[in-house]
Amino acid sequence: MSKLKLIIQREFIAKVRNKSFIMMTFLSPLLLVGMGALVYFLMQKNDEKIKEIVYVDNSAMFSKEDFKDTKSIHYLDYTALGIEATKKKVEEGDYYGALIIPKQDSLELLAQSIEFYSTDSPGISVMNSLENKIEQKIRNEKLNSFGIDLEKIKASKISTDIKMFNFSGEESSKLINGLKIGVGALAGYLLMMFVMIYGTSVMRSVIEEKTSRIIEIIVSSVKPFQLMMGKILGNASAGLLQFFIWGILLFVIVTIASSIFGVDMVEMQSARVPAEQMDAMKQATDGDKGQLIIQEILKLPILKMFVLFIFYFLGGFMLYSSLFAAVGAAVDNETDTQQFMLPIMAPLILGVYVGFATVMNDPHGSIAVLFSHIPFTSPIVMLMRVPFGVSWTELAISMALLLVTFIFMVWLAAKIYRVGILMYGKKPTYKDLYKWLKYKG
Amino acid sequence: MKNLLEINNVVKKYGDYTALNDVSIHIPKGSVYGLLGPNGAGKTSLIRIINQITMQDSGSIILDGEPLAPKHTAQIGYLPEERGLYKSMKVGEQALYLAQLKGLSKAEAKKRLEYWFDKFDISAWWGKKIEELSKGMAQKVQFIVTVMHNPKLLIFDEPFSGFDPINAQLIAKEILQLRDEGATIIFSTHRMESVEEMCDEIALIDKSNKILDGKLDDIKRAFRTHTFQVGLQTANPKEVEAQLKEYFEVFPSNFKLLNDSLTLNVKLTKGNSSNDLLSFLTSKGEVQHFVELIPSANDIFIEAVHKNS
Numbered sequence: 136m137s138k139l140k141l142i143i144q145r146e147f148i149a150k151v152r153n154k155s156f157i158m159m160t161f162l163s164p165l166l167l168v169g170m171g172a173l174v175y176f177l178m179q180k181n182d183e184k185i186k187e188i189v190y191v192d193n194s195a196m197f198s199k200e201d202f203k204d205t206k207s208i209h210y211l212d213y214t215a216l217g218i219e220a221t222k223k224k225v226e227e228g229d230y231y232g233a234l235i236i237p238k239q240d241s242l243e244l245l246a247q248s249i250e251f252y253s254t255d256s257p258g259i260s261v262m263n264s265l266e267n268k269i270e271q272k273i274r275n276e277k278l279n280s281f282g283i284d285l286e287k288i289k290a291s292k293i294s295t296d297i298k299m300f301n302f303s304g305e306e307s308s309k310l311i312n313g314l315k316i317g318v319g320a321l322a323g324y325l326l327m328m329f330v331m332i333y334g335t336s337v338m339r340s341v342i343e344e345k346t347s348r349i350i351e352i353i354v355s356s357v358k359p360f361q362l363m364m365g366k367i368l369g370n371a372s373a374g375l376l377q378f379f380i381w382g383i384l385l386f387v388i389v390t391i392a393s394s395i396f397g398v399d400m401v402e403m404q405s406a407r408v409p410a411e412q413m414d415a416m417k418q419a420t421d422g423d424k425g426q427l428i429i430q431e432i433l434k435l436p437i438l439k440m441f442v443l444f445i446f447y448f449l450g451g452f453m454l455y456s457s458l459f460a461a462v463g464a465a466v467d468n469e470t471d472t473q474q475f476m477l478p479i480m481a482p483l484i485l486g487v488y489v490g491f492a493t494v495m496n497d498p499h500g501s502i503a504v505l506f507s508h509i510p511f512t513s514p515i516v517m518l519m520r521v522p523f524g525v526s527w528t529e530l531a532i533s534m535a536l537l538l539v540t541f542i543f544m545v546w547l548a549a550k551i552y553r554v555g556i557l558m559y560g561k562k563p564t565y566k567d568l569y570k571w572l573k574y575k576g
Numbered sequence: 577m578k579n580l581l582e583i584n585n586v587v588k589k590y591g592d593y594t595a596l597n598d599v600s601i602h603i604p605k606g607s608v609y610g611l612l613g614p615n616g617a618g619k620t621s622l623i624r625i626i627n628q629i630t631m632q633d634s635g636s637i638i639l640d641g642e643p644l645a646p647k648h649t650a651q652i653g654y655l656p657e658e659r660g661l662y663k664s665m666k667v668g669e670q671a672l673y674l675a676q677l678k679g680l681s682k683a684e685a686k687k688r689l690e691y692w693f694d695k696f697d698i699s700a701w702w703g704k705k706i707e708e709l710s711k712g713m714a715q716k717v718q719f720i721v722t723v724m725h726n727p728k729l730l731i732f733d734e735p736f737s738g739f740d741p742i743n744a745q746l747i748a749k750e751i752l753q754l755r756d757e758g759a760t761i762i763f764s765t766h767r768m769e770s771v772e773e774m775c776d777e778i779a780l781i782d783k784s785n786k787i788l789d790g791k792l793d794d795i796k797r798a799f800r801t802h803t804f805q806v807g808l809q810t811a812n813p814k815e816v817e818a819q820l821k822e823y824f825e826v827f828p829s830n831f832k833l834l835n836d837s838l839t840l841n842v843k844l845t846k847g848n849s850s851n852d853l854l855s856f857l858t859s860k861g862e863v864q865h866f867v868e869l870i871p872s873a874n875d876i877f878i879e880a881v882h883k884n885s
Contacts, residue, residue, distance in 0.1 A: 141676050149665070348660030352721070355627040355654040356677040358646070557629070559658075570591055 138357045139365050146369025150336065151376065160377045164384040186231040186261065189213040191221050193238040194245060201272050208261065222252055232257055234265060242273050242280075315522035316495050322444055323490045323515040325378075327483050330452050330514075333374045334459040334479075337366050338472065341463030341556070350556045359553040364545070367456045371449060378448075440521050446534060451514030454541040455479060457548035464555030465563045486512035490519040498523035508533050510540035547572070579638075580605040580729060580760040581626070586635035588621050595621040596632070597784040603762065603777075608755055610775035610792070611764040612873075614881055617781045619764050620657070623731055626762070627654050640728060650679035653727035657734045657764075659718050661706045668702035671721050678725040685724070692720040711738050719747060723754060730754060731762045736770060748774065768874035780877065782884045792873070799871040799879065802844040805829055807865030808857050813838035816860045823848065823856065837864055 150156055189211045190202065202210035211230070213221045218235055225233040232253030239245040249269060251257065275285060341363075344350040353362055462475040489512060493503040498520050507517040507525075513533050517525065554571035555563070563571075581603040588596040596618045603609045613619050624630045626637065628649060637644040639651070662670055668689070675685035693699045696716050706714055715738045723730060732751065736744040752774065755761055763775060771778065771792075779789035788795065810816050816838060820826050825843040833839060838861075842853060850868070857863050871879070 138677055141673065145673055149662075343662075347663055348656070348658045349662055351624075351629065351656040351658065352654065352660075352674065353677070354629045355652070355656075356649050356674070557624070574590065 139361050139368075142357065142362060142365025143369040143372065146340065146366050147372050149340070150370055150373040156373065156377070160380050161384070164381050164388055168385070168388045185209055187211060188232050188234060188261075188265075189221055189225065189230050190234040190236065191216070191218050192236045193218075194236050195238075196245075196276065197236065197272060201268060205264075208264070225252055226254065228254060232261075236269075242277055246270075246273050315498075318440070319494065319498075319519035319522045320491065322440065322521075323519040324487060326444070326448055326451060326515055326518055327487050329374050329378070329448060330455045330483060331480070333370045333452060334456045337370050337456040338459040338463035339469065340366055340370070341460050341552075342466065342469060342472075345464070345467065345556055345559075354556065359556060360549045363457070363460050363549055363552050366460060367453055367545075370456065371452050374452065375445070375448070436522070436524070440518075443521055443530070444518060447514035447518055447537070450510075450534070450537040450541055454510060454514075454537070454544050455483065457541070457545040461548035461551040461555065461568075464552040465558075465568060466555075467559060467562075471562050482511035483515070486515035490516045494519040494523075504529070508536055510537045513537055550574075578605050579603060580640055581762075582636075582638040583622070583626070584636045584638070586622070586625065586632045586637065588618075588625060588630070588632050594784050596625075598635070599781065599784075599786045600635075601779045601786060601789060603760060605760055606755060606758060607776040608751070608761045608763055608774050610771045610778035610873075611762055611781070612766075612771065612778055612877060613781035618784045619781055620733070622781070623654070623656075623733060623762070623764065626729075626731065627652060650725060651728045653678075653722045653725065653730045655718065655722040655730075655732045655735055657737070659715075661714060661718060661721075663707040664705055666702070667704050667706060667709070667717055670706065671717065671724070674721045675724055678727075680725055688724045688726075689720070692724055696720065712740060712743055715739055716743070719750070723750075727759065729760050729762070731764075733764045734766070735763070736765070736767065768872065768877060771873040775873075778873070780880050782881050785884075787884050788876075788880050795876060796871055799876050801869065801871070802850075803827075803869045804842050804844070804850065804853060805831065805839075805865065805867045805869055806842055806853075806857060806863070807831075807833045807837045807839045808861045809835055809837045809864055810861030819860075820856070824853065831865075833864055835864065839865070841869065 184207070186208045187210075188208060190197070190213065192212070192214045199210075199212065202212075204210060208231075213224075213233075216224075221233050222235075224230060232251055235250040235252065237245070237248050237250075239248055246269070251262070251265065278285060278288070344353065357365075458479050462472055462479070465475065466472050486506065489502065489506045493500055493506070494516065497503065503516060503520060506512045507520050507529075514537065517530070517533050550572050551568055554574055555568075561567075579602045581601075583599060583601040583603075586596050586599045587594070599618070599622065601609075601611075601622075611619055611622070621630070625632050626644070628644065628646065639648050642648075665673075671689050672682065672685050675689065676682060680688070690699070693702065698713070698716060701709065701713065701717070706717070709717070719735070722732075730751075735747055735751065739747060748770065751761060751763075763771075765771060775792055777789070777791050778795065780787050790798075808816065817826065817840065820840070820842060823845070825845055827841040827843070829839045829841040831839055844850065844853060854863070854866060857866070
């Protein structure tokens with residue numbers, strides 16, 4: 136058996152036998168689903184409590200018509216009780232809050248002088264809804280005073296729903312756009328997490344070999360480059376394995392959970408998707424659109440995304456973990472890694488930020504395109520863009536750049552690694568690392 | 577005798593620092609070769625080059641008639657001074673892994689390991705993790721993984737550190753047996769008494785240069801000072817000492833004899849022989865002690881390094 140294969144095997148086994156790996160692999164999906172269920176449950180519970188708001192309307196302008204009860208808020212007319220008595224009742228904790236509408240000469244003055252009293256600060260959504268109601272009423276009054284017929288305005292309202300197409304014939308909609316953002320963001324974020332977790336794991340494994348001093352025995356049998364590559368590939372395999380297990384487990388758990396608890400799978404998912412996507416999702420879940428979402432998911436280029444995820448995962452992981460390995464080789468213990476970690480972490484985090492900030496607004500905008508070609512951010516940003524359809528030419532360029540860069544970085548890291556693993560005692564500086572790059576053989 | 581390893585004019589630099597300056601050493605097949613020198617002299621650099629952990633900048637290394645190449649790692653066993661094993665890996669698995677890295681098949685590695693584990697009576701440790709073993713126990717495992725692939729060339733850097741005297745003796749015996757079975761051994765240590773005991777030839781490296789090499793006996797002969805330690809029972813020691821000084825160089829000596837004798841270190845001069853000294857002494861009293869002071873490896877080490885500085 137070749138030495139590289141032996142090393143990959145050992146690293147892989149050492150990693151997957153590790154207790155924390157087993158825990159992470161099998162508990163994370165449970166935790167994720169559990170959290171989702173919890174959030175869903177809490178949201179339901181939270182909405183169940185009905186808030187009672189009392190109002191005193193001295194302007195005599197509002198009617199029960201204007202304060203219609205909703206699922207979560209009930210309105211009570213306490214005008215007869217008077218301002219002070221009503222406020223007192225609220226203060227005693229009988230009601231959520233008191234809305235005081237005074238009598239004013241003009242609508243402008245009225246708009247500025249309405250007050251709300253409550254024992255706790257009210258939620259933003261409650262205030263928004265109150266302000267909306269009042270604004271609408273006052274505006275209607277104003278329109279009336281201008282002699283404009285409200286009925287005509289109502290009749291002139293029309294809603295549009297622009298259907299979106301691209302030229303490959305796929306129909307898109309706001310819903311599927313939301314889904315694409317969600318799936319892309321999830322893939323990009325997952326990739327960053329994997330690179331960080333497994334990159335650090337490569338680094339730890341290098342440090343362990345250094346501190347246990349076995350390194351000199353190993354490198355008397357194999358080339359340092361082989362050892363480094365074996366480590367990187369062994370950890371990458373463990374990462375992929377974990378990823379697959381997660382996928383399978385998530386599928387199984389969600390299926391079981393939804394059949395046992397009768398929870399709508401789609402609603403469960405809506406608890407986990409990023410906020411940006413909520414609107415699109417809500418639209419769907421309001422009606423009987425659950426089926427539609429599944430159909431839309433199936434319409435995404437799933438196979439393409441899967442293959443690209445594997446490619447960018449491996450490419451990005453090798454690029455970064457070779458740097459992690461070099462850092463591990465340069466230091467004697469983990470506390471000394473800090474100064475070298477920042478420059479490695481920065482582009483990773485930048486990738487996620489740029490992805491979230493630009494791809495969501497405009498997946499094919501110039502910034503998004505640029506960062507999906509820079510090899511240090513491309514694995515993350517490109518994965519976010521892929522659901523929106525990226526041409527094969529663009530993909531090929533980005534992938535080729537990543538490939539070339541990762542070969543170069545592995546070569547560079549190997550030079551530092553080779554020298555670093557046999558250096559003890561001194562905490563190296565960047566200047567030292569540069570010097571090591573120039574050492575021969 | 578044919579050389580197993582020939583190191584010719586090897587130079588190694590780290591940046592501006594020269595770790596090895598034109599070092600040439602020839603190591604005969606089947607010998608125990610002592611590689612000596614103060615800390616930081618360049619021994620480890622040389623050993624790492626032989627192990628192909630690093631490469632020399634210039635010069636050549638010939639192993640058994642062939643220029644040193646990656647395939648030779650399987651023919652070399654190396655026990656570094658700073659040694660260690662994977663702490664959380666099991667003894668057996670770890671030994672198998674290291675043996676396979678040295679090119680043995682899994683089955684062959686298992687067979688040889690069983691032989692060695694049996695020999696050292698440590699078969700019960702197979703399934704234990706290294707972190708569960710004592711330091712001495714781990715050292716035994718370490719020794720086994722160094723020698724189990726039957727290398728032609730064995731390099732031991734301070735092999736006895738961490739061993740108690742009993743185990744150190746066991747290891748010394750094993751090393752000599754490996755030599756008798758045909759292995760060539762490079763032995764690097766600061767313990768001069770083990771150099772005397774084990775080495776056939778030595779090389780001394782100081783400040784990146786080889787300052788001395790050859791058969792230990794030849795070197796001793798070269799460093800011989802023709803000084804004798806004598807003990808004489810005589811009636812008037814003062815007078816004898818004064819007379820001795822006329823013909824020889826005389827130094828005080830501090831060894832003790834049973835009787836209250838005159839004890840001195842006497843160095844032969846002006847073409848005197850040891851017989852001249854002895855006949856002089858016998859004419860003055862009863863000779864109770866007469867021994868040539870042969871320089872120890874320790875003396876040679878210290879003197880050579882002093883001269884070099």
